Amino acid sequence: EAGVTQFPSHSVIEKGQTVTLRCDPISGHDNLYWYRRVMGKEIKFLLHFVKESKQDESGMPNNRFLAERTGGTYSTLKVQPAELEDSGVYFCASSQQTRNTEAFFGQGTRLTVV
Amino acid sequence: QQQVKQSPQSLIVQKGGIPIINCAYENTAFDYFPWYQQFPGKGPALLIAIRPDVSEKKEGRFTISFNKSAKQFSLHIMDSQPGDSATYFCAASRTDNYGQNFVFGPGTRLSVLP
Numbered sequence: 001e002a003g004v005t006q007f008p009s010h011s012v013i014e015k016g017q018t019v020t021l022r023c024d025p026i027s028g029h030d031n032l033y034w035y036r037r038v039m040g041k042e043i044k045f046l047l048h049f050v051k052e053s054k055q056d057e058s059g060m061p062n063n064r065f066l067a068e069r070t071g072g073t074y075s076t077l078k079v080q081p082a083e084l085e086d087s088g089v090y091f092c093a094s095s096q097q098t099r100n101t102e103a104f105f106g107q108g109t110r111l112t113v114v
Numbered sequence: 115q116q117q118v119k120q121s122p123q124s125l126i127v128q129k130g131g132i133p134i135i136n137c138a139y140e141n142t143a144f145d146y147f148p149w150y151q152q153f154p155g156k157g158p159a160l161l162i163a164i165r166p167d168v169s170e171k172k173e174g175r176f177t178i179s180f181n182k183s184a185k186q187f188s189l190h191i192m193d194s195q196p197g198d199s200a201t202y203f204c205a206a207s208r209t210d211n212y213g214q215n216f217v218f219g220p221g222t223r224l225s226v227l228p
Contacts, residue, residue: 004157031213042118043158043203043218056215091157095213103214105150105157 002026004094004106012112018080021109025074025094032075033095033103034067038088046090049075050097061086082113116141118206120219127194128227135189135222137204142185144206146214149178149189152201152221161202162189194226 007022025032034046046065047057051072060067064083069075079086089110095103119138127133137147146165150158164171164178164187171178175192191198201221207214 033213033215035216035218040221042120042220043205043216045215045217048213048215050213055213059215093157097213101213102160102163103216105159107155107157 004092004104006090006092006106006109008109009107010110010112012114013082015084015113016081018078019082019111021077021079021090021092021111023075023077023092023094023106025092026104028096029094029104030072030097031095031103032069033093034075034077035091035093035105036088037091037108038085043091046077079111082111084113087111087113116217118204118217118219120204120222122222123220124223124225126225126227129194129196131194131226133191133194133198133224133226135202135204135224136186137188137206137219138184138186139206139217140185141206141208141217143208144217146207146209147178147180147187148205148207148216149176150203150205150218152203158203191224194224196226196228199224199226 005024032049037043045059048055049069089108093103093105148163149161151161152158177190180187204219205216
């Protein structure tokens, strides 16, 4: 069974440009999460989808970040326009919608804004 | 109240040693405490997890000790091996009907010397 996959693995963009990150969760997982780790600090929660609905987006830094999950399958996270402080590793995770369930993480997308 | 503190930041032990990583939390509503292991270029992977109704959980060489009154928990790695060299994150979450949004510690980089 395929795990959580993220594209691209690395992205280097200039300040002011737009970048879109993609996450394909494990098939059948209704929960999808986005997290970010900046400069060796803690991994911080960004938002949580249940199927196609945003359950919690309290961690989104500002309105330059837009997440979507069309049809409750894959998800995209768009940063527009990108700023230097957006650099970091963006992780996606998915889990089944049951109690005591494990969240599986993708390998992450390393975003560098120059 | 959402913060999870983790120490030490880095740890070096000899093969066969017992590294111990400590975490502390504030939010008493947290009811799930996982430890994630991350190798370079990979996403975090669940290592072991505990709920506050038990004080200790052991899986293979990995043990979580949990102190509910002190709001602390720790990871012990018995007979550590060079292959255990990785970054370890503790986390906490409050399980609801939809899923688990984790609050992570900043991570501990463990090096096990041969």
